[in-house]
Amino acid sequence: MNPEDLLQEGSEEEKKQRSPLESLEVDLKYFNDSIKEVAIEIMVEGLSKYPVFIAHQHEVKLGEVIFDRHEMNTDWTIQASTLEEFMERGVIKKELRQRFIDTYKNPDKFMCVFVIVPEGANFVFFPYTN
Numbered sequence: 001m002n003p004e005d006l007l008q009e010g011s012e013e014e015k016k017q018r019s020p021l022e023s024l025e026v027d028l029k030y031f032n033d034s035i036k037e038v039a040i041e042i043m044v045e046g047l048s049k050y051p052v053f054i055a056h057q058h059e060v061k062l063g064e065v066i067f068d069r070h071e072m073n074t075d076w077t078i079q080a081s082t083l084e085e086f087m088e089r090g091v092i093k094k095e096l097r098q099r100f101i102d103t104y105k106n107p108d109k110f111m112c113v114f115v116i117v118p119e120g121a122n123f124v125f126f127p128y129t130n
Helices: 003-007 014-032 032-044 082-088 094-103
Strands: 052-056 064-067 077-084 112-118 120-128
Touching: 014 032, 014 052, 014 094, 014 112, 032 052, 032 064, 032 112, 032 120, 077 082, 082 094
Parallel strands: 052 112
Antiparallel strands: 052 077, 064 077, 112 120
8 A cells, every 4th residue: 555545645536547557457466377377278279379368347349258347346357369359350450460479478477468448448568476
């Protein structure tokens, strides 16, 4: 806990802005082992060399739900997908495929998370904890 949390300093706007990503970090740490198992399964089964996990708090029609925030009593729903599905759905354009691959981090050490928030979406590489 931060000192400003104890003193309740900081505007409500600041708390709202940092809250979603802080809760995402908590959820990703909580699901760490299971997400890594799913990533390994995707790669071992030959579905993709590039597993992608989607973190959101809304309805998303991409990938397969692996952790529903309502069922798990967490802040974020996590879905599993692949680079190939992202390309099929037009989320990643074919001409940007190699750029994605070049920036994709070692899937044994990092989970690739496509974070969707009301302001937009972005890829984040979050390290697995040991």
